[in-house]
Amino acid sequence: MDPVGAAPLLCTPFRTSSVGPSMKPAAFDYHAPATLDQALDLLRNHGEEARILAGGQSLVPTMAFRMARPSVLVDINRISALAYTKAEGNSLRIGALARHAWFETPVAAGPVGALLAQVAHSIAHAPIRQRGTFCGSLAHADPASEWCATVLALGGTLLLAGPDGRREIAAADWFQGVFTTAIEPGEMLAEVRLPLLDPGWRCGFAEFSRRAGDFALTMAVVAIRIEDGGMREVRIALGGIGGRPELASRAAALLIGQPPSAAIAREAAACAAADCDPQDDIHAPADYRRDLVRSMVRRALTQAFAA
Amino acid sequence: MSRHRTTFTVNGQTQCVEIEARRTLAETLRENCGLTGTHVGCEHGVCGACTVLVDDAPMRSCLIFGVQVDGAAIRTIEGLAAADGTLNALQQAFQDHHGLQCGFCTPGFLMLATWMLERPQKITEASLREVMSSNLCRCTGYQGILDAVRAAARRLGRWDDAGAISTPA
Numbered sequence: 217m218d219p220v221g222a223a224p225l226l227c228t229p230f231r232t233s234s235v236g237p238s239m240k241p242a243a244f245d246y247h248a249p250a251t252l253d254q255a256l257d258l259l260r261n262h263g264e265e266a267r268i269l270a271g272g273q274s275l276v277p278t279m280a281f282r283m284a285r286p287s288v289l290v291d292i293n294r295i296s297a298l299a300y301t302k303a304e305g306n307s308l309r310i311g312a313l314a315r316h317a318w319f320e321t322p323v324a325a326g327p328v329g330a331l332l333a334q335v336a337h338s339i340a341h342a343p344i345r346q347r348g349t350f351c352g353s354l355a356h357a358d359p360a361s362e363w364c365a366t367v368l369a370l371g372g373t374l375l376l377a378g379p380d381g382r383r384e385i386a387a388a389d390w391f392q393g394v395f396t397t398a399i400e401p402g403e404m405l406a407e408v409r410l411p412l413l414d415p416g417w418r419c420g421f422a423e424f425s426r427r428a429g430d431f432a433l434t435m436a437v438v439a440i441r442i443e444d445g446g447m448r449e450v451r452i453a454l455g456g457i458g459g460r461p462e463l464a465s466r467a468a469a470l471l472i473g474q475p476p477s478a479a480i481a482r483e484a485a486a487c488a489a490a491d492c493d494p495q496d497d498i499h500a501p502a503d504y505r506r507d508l509v510r511s512m513v514r515r516a517l518t519q520a521f522a523a
Numbered sequence: 524m525s526r527h528r529t530t531f532t533v534n535g536q537t538q539c540v541e542i543e544a545r546r547t548l549a550e551t552l553r554e555n556c557g558l559t560g561t562h563v564g565c566e567h568g569v570c571g572a573c574t575v576l577v578d579d580a581p582m583r584s585c586l587i588f589g590v591q592v593d594g595a596a597i598r599t600i601e602g603l604a605a606a607d608g609t610l611n612a613l614q615q616a617f618q619d620h621h622g623l624q625c626g627f628c629t630p631g632f633l634m635l636a637t638w639m640l641e642r643p644q645k646i647t648e649a650s651l652r653e654v655m656s657s658n659l660c661r662c663t664g665y666q667g668i669l670d671a672v673r674a675a676a677r678r679l680g681r682w683d684d685a686g687a688i689s690t691p692a
């Protein structure tokens with residue numbers, strides 16, 4: 217059907233022909249459904265061949281490298297009903313087409329809206345944030361995704377739409393490993409729900425990356441409820457360490473009942489660093505990452521204490 | 524592989540193209556519209572050379588497929604200067620402040636800066652550095668680029684002297 221399939225490897229980077237064979241991704245069929253039901257039908261009909269295209273800020277690069285070669289793309293960008301964030305009661309509902317940039321100014325009052333705004337600025341670069349989606353990050357499940365660590369720290373819930381209806385899954389059960397989640401074939405992540413913590417909660421975030429906009433080597437997201445001067449509930453999530461975001465449970469437990477102080481922040485940070493299990497990789501040796509965990513947890517706690 | 528008839532505007536002119544679904548917006552602009560001002564560096568979202576405005580928002584045109592912009596208004600580097608070739612204030616500032624050397628990254632930086640200048644919020648030193656760090660330049664060392672955008676923003680009344688640069692504790 218397409219007359220230009222054979223030549224790509226031979227072509228020079230400078231082409232003037234208007235039919236030049238220049239495409240890097242493998243060929244695919246493209247669908248742009250207007251409703252969620254149409255999207256689910258397409259996913260069902262095309263089975264494993266089909267991939268959802270949301271912001272494309274992770275999928276298109278992997279297609280350019282031909283690490284991903286989906287033969288069908290279901291573009292959800294025309295499903296305007298999925299483009300929302302809504303604060304309802306004590307939860308924040310985030311639709312599948314909510315872009316990263318929307319969160320740069322708080323989408324809700326209180327500690328969660330402020331945390332999301334702070335975190336958003338650390339994701340990639342401004343133009344990528346205009347296009348990339350919150351739910352796409354959760355579905356992609358990069359171990360160093362800020363949104364993934366944030367949703368784990370806040371104890372969010374994911375809403376999946378699939379051939380057999382809808383189901384909910386807790387963030388803690390969602391992340392299974394590098395780029396691997398509990399999603400089933402034919403399912404789409406339709407919405408993420410975050411608890412809108414009341415003002416008794418304070419949040420903090422810190423990450424380290426070598427260059428602005430790079431994926432972070434390590435990050436920490438914390439949420440703490442303080443009552444009568446002491447910490448009553450504490451959640452500390454780490455990102456960029458292993459294959460998926462994880463909770464530093466022992467460090468969090470150590471803070472319970474304590475009043476906030478610089479000394480206790482240092483102690484919890486040391487505990488999180490001792491408990492985590494980073495591996496050497498091309499970006500950093502394990503010991504360096506472990507030391508970063510210590511610094512990031514301390515910074516995130518310090519921010520939360522001061523809030 | 525599907526082929527699609529796609530209609531959009533580029534710098535106000537209607538373009539109607541027939542493209543394979545896998546053709547990126549960058550390629551569509553360059554190959555189908557003949558607008559080679561948009562440059563393609565990495566083709567995987569890292570360098571920003573391909574930045575264009577899609578419905579007035581800056582985006583990496585190598586990470587959007589042409590078929591996706593059906594109905595959208597695209598703006599590219601070709602739309603910045605006046606019809607007689609007179610540079611606009613931003614382009615002139617790039618020339619005056621050595622904002623370019625080889626020029627490969629320049630279209631991307633200019634479109635990114637155009638967005639900053641048009642946003643409702645004025646540009647501060649901190650936001651300038653945050654946003655301009657989106658794109659890569661292998662020649663200038665960036666200071667000339669920052670000087671140029673700063674100068675253009677001042678000239679156009681879009682500069683805000685507040686906004687100190689924050690560093691982590």
Ligand SMILES: Cc1cc2nc3c(=O)[nH]c(=O)nc-3n(C[C@H](O)[C@H](O)[C@H](O)COP(=O)(O)OP(=O)(O)OC[C@H]3O[C@@H](n4cnc5c(N)ncnc54)[C@H](O)[C@@H]3O)c2cc1C
Pocket residue numbers: 267268269270271272273274275276277312338339340341344347348349350351352353355356358360361362363403404405406429430431432567568569
């Ligand atoms: C240069 C660069 C730097 C970046 N830096 C960072 C960074 O620092 N931190 C960070 O977190 N991210 C970073 N990203 C990635 C970016 O945040 C992506 O937007 C995000 O990872 C994926 O969201 P998306 O909407 O673009 O998804 P897509 O790229 O469209 O999709 C990603 C994957 O998720 C699937 N998917 C998407 N949406 C759904 C859904 N609703 N239901 C089911 N499956 C779905 C797709 O099928 C695909 O497999 C960077 C990207 C680039 C190019």
Ligand code: FES
Pocket residue numbers: 562563564565566567568569570571572573574583584585586
């Ligand atoms: S060519 Fe698009 S970001 Fe490099």
Ligand code: FES
Pocket residue numbers: 622623624625626627628629659660661662663
């Ligand atoms: S001027 Fe040469 S890459 Fe920027």
